[in-house]
Structures are given as C-alpha cells and as structure tokens.
Amino acid sequence: QGKDLPSWYFLFLQMSWRSSFHCSKFRHVFGKPATKEHSYDGVPITRSVHDNHYCSANPCFIAVVTECAGGGSFLVLPVHHTGRVDPQHPRVCGHSGRVLDVKWNPFDDHCIASCSEDCTVKIWDIPACGVQQNLTKARKTLIGHSRRVGLIEWHPTAENLLLSSAYDYKVGNLIGQWQLCFNCDGSRLAVTCKDRRIRVLDPRTGKILQVSCSKSHRASKVLYLGGLKMLLSTGCSPWNHRQVVLWDLDDLSEPLLEEDLDGSAGVLFPFYDPDTHMLYLAGKGDGNIRCYELSAEKPYLSFLMEYRSLLPQKGLGVMPKRGLDVSTCEVFRFYRLIAVKDLVEPLSMIVPRKESGIFQEDLYPLTAGNQAAMTAQEWLSGINRGPVLMSLEPGTHVTNPYPEIPARKRLVRQLSSLRFQTDPPVGAVTRANLVLMEEVEQRKCHTLVWFEPHPKQNHSYTQYTHHRGQVQINNSHQAAGKLFLKFHLDDFHF
Numbered sequence: 001q002g003k004d005l006p007s008w009y010f011l012f013l014q015m016s017w018r019s020s021f022h023c024s025k026f027r028h029v030f031g032k033p034a035t036k037e038h039s040y041d042g043v044p045i046t047r048s049v050h051d052n053h054y055c056s057a058n059p060c061f062i063a064v065v066t067e068c069a070g071g072g073s074f075l076v077l078p079v080h081h082t083g084r085v086d087p088q089h090p091r092v093c094g095h096s097g098r099v100l101d102v103k104w105n106p107f108d109d110h111c112i113a114s115c116s117e118d119c120t121v122k123i124w125d126i127p128a129c130g131v132q133q134n135l136t137k138a139r140k141t142l143i144g145h146s147r148r149v150g151l152i153e154w155h156p157t158a159e160n161l162l163l164s165s166a167y168d169y170k171v172g173n174l175i176g177q178w179q180l181c182f183n184c185d186g187s188r189l190a191v192t193c194k195d196r197r198i199r200v201l202d203p204r205t206g207k208i209l210q211v212s213c214s215k216s217h218r219a220s221k222v223l224y225l226g227g228l229k230m231l232l233s234t235g236c237s238p239w240n241h242r243q244v245v246l247w248d249l250d251d252l253s254e255p256l257l258e259e260d261l262d263g264s265a266g267v268l269f270p271f272y273d274p275d276t277h278m279l280y281l282a283g284k285g286d287g288n289i290r291c292y293e294l295s296a297e298k299p300y301l302s303f304l305m306e307y308r309s310l311l312p313q314k315g316l317g318v319m320p321k322r323g324l325d326v327s328t329c330e331v332f333r334f335y336r337l338i339a340v341k342d343l344v345e346p347l348s349m350i351v352p353r354k355e356s357g358i359f360q361e362d363l364y365p366l367t368a369g370n371q372a373a374m375t376a377q378e379w380l381s382g383i384n385r386g387p388v389l390m391s392l393e394p395g396t397h398v399t400n401p402y403p404e405i406p407a408r409k410r411l412v413r414q415l416s417s418l419r420f421q422t423d424p425p426v427g428a429v430t431r432a433n434l435v436l437m438e439e440v441e442q443r444k445c446h447t448l449v450w451f452e453p454h455p456k457q458n459h460s461y462t463q464y465t466h467h468r469g470q471v472q473i474n475n476s477h478q479a480a481g482k483l484f485l486k487f488h489l490d491d492f493h494f
Helices: 008-021 374-378 407-419 431-442
Strands: 028-033 055-057 061-066 072-078 094-095 101-104 111-118 119-125 140-143 150-152 162-165 177-182 189-192 198-201 208-211 220-224 231-234 242-248 256-262 268-273 280-282 287-293 303-306 315-318 330-338 343-350 445-452 460-467 470-478 485-489
Touching: 028 303, 055 101, 055 315, 055 330, 061 101, 061 315, 072 101, 072 111, 094 111, 094 119, 101 150, 111 150, 119 150, 119 162, 150 177, 162 177, 177 220, 189 220, 189 231, 198 231, 220 268, 231 268, 268 315, 268 330, 280 330, 374 485
Parallel strands: none
Antiparallel strands: 028 343, 055 061, 061 072, 072 094, 101 111, 111 119, 119 140, 150 162, 162 485, 177 189, 189 198, 198 208, 220 231, 231 242, 242 256, 268 280, 280 287, 287 303, 315 330, 330 343, 445 460, 445 485, 460 470
C-alpha cells in the first residue's frame, strides 16, 4: 500500500509519533531504599489509626510518634543516628494523651510542635546534642481546644505562626478537618472535611471563599500546586476507587482532571515538589509510591515510575530540600514508617546522571530556605510575602529581598536551645547573654486568636491578646463561626 509514497513521508510520521509522547528529564528517576544499617531500627511506631504522617524531618533531626503506656510521646533522633535504636532511648513525653501530629518549625531546626488527644499543643526546644534524657517540660503549652487536636501546620513564610485544628470546631458542614494546606505565601488555606468537599478559606478571617461541588470525587487530602495555579486532591470515587484530581484555583465547580488509580482502601498521601513539579502518591498500608510529573497544560499528569516494596508504610516523613544530598542527584527523600518491623526506612528518589558528583543546576533551582520572610505581626496586619529562596549549590548565597530578622532575635533563638541542654559546655551562656535573655523576658507577648460565634451576632471575630499578664478582648464582624486556633508566639520566650 505504501510503496508509492516518498521516504520523507515515513520520516515525518516517525517524528510526529515521537513528539506525541512527553519527554522528561526525570523519566529515569528511581527509588533507592537505605540499608538496615542506615535506617532506624527498633522504633516503637504508634498504633494510632488517624490518617496522619506521624513523622517529621529536618536536616538535623527526625521525629517519630511512638507507642507508650500512658500519655503520649515521640522520639527525636539526630538524622545521622542510624542503626539499632536503644529501647530506653529518651523521649519527648510531656503529653497526657496520645500524640497525633508533630511538625518541625521550618525556620528553626531545634523547635518542634506537637498536638495530642489531651486537647493541647506544645512547643518544644530540642538541644543541639539531641534529647539526652526524657523531656517533659515544654517551652510553651497552648490551651484553647476542648477536644483532641488532630492537625498542626506552621505558616510557610511568617515566623512563629502556628495553625491547629481539632474536633471541636465547625462552620456549617465543616465538621472535622482531615487535611490543612497553606498556599506558597500563606494567604489562602485549603481544607478537606468530613463531608469530603474541598474548601478554600482566608486564614486571617476564616471566611470560606470557594467550595468544591463534584459528585464523582470524595476528597480526603488536598495540596496547593505552587507555580501551576492548581489544587490537587486525593480521595475516592462513589465506587470506592482511589482517585487523584486536579482543580483550577479560580473554579472548583468542575475538576480539570479526574483519574482513577486502583481499588485499594488505604488513604493516598500526596507529596508535591514545587521546584521540579513532581508529585508522589503514597498509600497508607501500601508498599508502593507512584511518581508523576505535573504541567500546566494537558494532559497535566504524566506518569514516571512506581516504587514497590513488600513492606507496608503506616506514615511518611519528608526531608526539606535543603537537607538532600545534591552530590548523588537526590531530588526527594521519604522516611517510611514500617510498623510491622518497627523500622523507619529512608527512601531517596534519585535522577541518574553520568557525572553525579557535579552540582546539577537543572535539578536544583532556587528553593524555599530556612529564613522567614516576615514576622507574625506583619502577616496578621495583612502583608503577604513569598518564601525567601536559597540555592542548594555549596558556597552560593542568594540575597534576601525582604528586611531580615534582627540579629538580636537570632541570638536569642540560639540561646534558647543552649538553655535546654542537659550538659552545656563551659562558658556557653555568658553573663552578657543572660542579660539579653532577661531583656527578652521583659518584652514577651502572647497572642491567641480563634474564631467563635458571638451570642448576638451571626458573624463575629474575637481576638484575645495576653500581654504581661493582662487580657484584652477585641471583637469585629469578620469570621463565620468557630473554626481554627492560631497561635502567635513572639520569640517563644515566656
């Protein structure tokens, strides 16, 4: 049939066929699990059934929620403290109920927040040498919820701003928040709730801006896709098939993409890397992790690979980009909680390159660093700022476009971690430093903000400000109903 056609016609068909397939520089990415010697063995991982991650990591430490008799605790290990973990290793055990979530402060590697069934949120200081004895005294205990606190989330750009969600707050059908996610500058908050819908809120006022109304998708987890102007949710269809769905930020009435994955029952945890636009889907109770590449144009979602393991994961922690090993072309790192083996297994996602020892600029663009873009007061006043970027290339410095936090505050944070060490080195805290700490104590301020119904108004907003032992109450008509608890802790020194 094609004998009379010229040869260039077949060359044209071949080129057209190749161009219809997505060619990605991440197409050869693969998962490399750590050996048992480089994992954390003997960790009594919690038996809680909540759909949380139970693990949080930073370049210095890894925190894992553990099982214990009476009260709640979590384990904090130096990130290089691999191998067999001592069963009597000291823990952070100040909660009277089971710990449900832990999150490291993105701007302070020695500060971690935890929430619990005892209705409290606690802020802890971890010494630079790690936890040497059971830590029972928190830097601050935040009280305000009447039922168990299930989720906490740090603000992505403002310093010392923490959001918590418990099972006692409801707005209309907002009953029990299953997932909270800030956008890149913290000006919007996406929430999934028990009614399986997605809601976008203004976190300052609590006002609901958008609500999804798809009948073919029941959302459980949600993420902002930075740089793509989209939301991503995972959940299930009416036929209980697990799904991944993409939404237009400006219109949640209909999804842009709806893709069924499988018929498994475990919750799908989504993880997104805004620098590479790579998406990872990990199922609770599964041993596999799917990897995709996202784009702003159709088909939006391109499958790359699937990591498979025979050991199921109960939860996962993620290392921030600044803690990755750029010399091996590591683009993402998980910490898989394998409860059946009492094992925490690091899993590195690696893009193979011929010369892996050289810094690969195309794999590591500028990323969010560990420096806050603004203070909590600035954010509460209405200012929005994107994250302060940093380069992962060794020896490279990126200029901060925003006013930096005064050096005085940075010194106080360093003194804070020194103050909580069990055996500080001789001369670590000098007389001048103690005077500076006393100065900070004199200017301490605690602001506690939440939304609650006013007895005579349908829409009310109540702000409680505690300053040197005195309470001031201000009301304004902005928020609808009791929703979230926001804690602003100035320097966290009390």
